[in-house]
Amino acid sequence: EPEVTQTPSHQVTQMGQEVILRCVPISNHLYFYWYRQILGQKVEFLVSFYNNEISEKSEIFDDQFSVERPDGSNFTLKIRSTKLEDSAMYFCASTRNRDGTEAFFGQGTRLTVV
Amino acid sequence: GESVGLHLPTLSVQEGDNSIINCAYSNSASDYFIWYKQESGKGPQFIIDIRSNMDKRQGQRVTVLLNKTVKHLSLQIAATQPGDSAVYFCAEKNNAGNMLTFGGGTRLMVKP
Numbered sequence: 444e445p446e447v448t449q450t451p452s453h454q455v456t457q458m459g460q461e462v463i464l465r466c467v468p469i470s471n472h473l474y475f476y477w478y479r480q481i482l483g484q485k486v487e488f489l490v491s492f493y494n495n496e497i498s499e500k501s502e503i504f505d506d507q508f509s510v511e512r513p514d515g516s517n518f519t520l521k522i523r524s525t526k527l528e529d530s531a532m533y534f535c536a537s538t539r540n541r542d543g544t545e546a547f548f549g550q551g552t553r554l555t556v557v
Numbered sequence: 558g559e560s561v562g563l564h565l566p567t568l569s570v571q572e573g574d575n576s577i578i579n580c581a582y583s584n585s586a587s588d589y590f591i592w593y594k595q596e597s598g599k600g601p602q603f604i605i606d607i608r609s610n611m612d613k614r615q616g617q618r619v620t621v622l623l624n625k626t627v628k629h630l631s632l633q634i635a636a637t638q639p640g641d642s643a644v645y646f647c648a649e650k651n652n653a654g655n656m657l658t659f660g661g662g663t664r665l666m667v668k669p
Binding site for chain 2: 447449474476478485486487488491498499501532534538541542543544545546547548549550551553
């Protein structure tokens, strides 16, 4: 069964450092998303991406965040200068449908900022 | 420092019983709803979805009911099994965009 894969599963970084979280969406999906879940809290939308452009972004997705599809398979989230409050699980998702339905999520990357 | 998180409601059921997990939503413009299962340390796993032009949809052992009048969504799991133990989230989407808004989640515990 096709799945969204994310690497690494766990990333520890020092405050102020840049991190790149990687995702390989399902191969025939065209719409990509990043969500995050702070420990014990709700899953929150960060950004959606289609055709090499951001479609939507939330208030959380400020100038410290960026997304990129550097090649035909990877989809990355970069946090330029990490803060302690960026510690969370980051989930990548993808959909085949333009309306965002049937979103499939990866297993997540646990980011710990120390 | 002290961390503040969600206090998840918990539903405890006996193996083999049926489970009903409820979700209230607030946005009357939402036209699509989805249930996810999340096991510890894993990502949300798609269970079943429903569009606002329906009030019931069935899958394998699961049924989603939608009551738009009172903005209520429920997930019914038939013959609950230990492997169903997880946190269940509802999520909604409106036709203005494609982002999902997640609810707070319910922890389902299945007693053998």
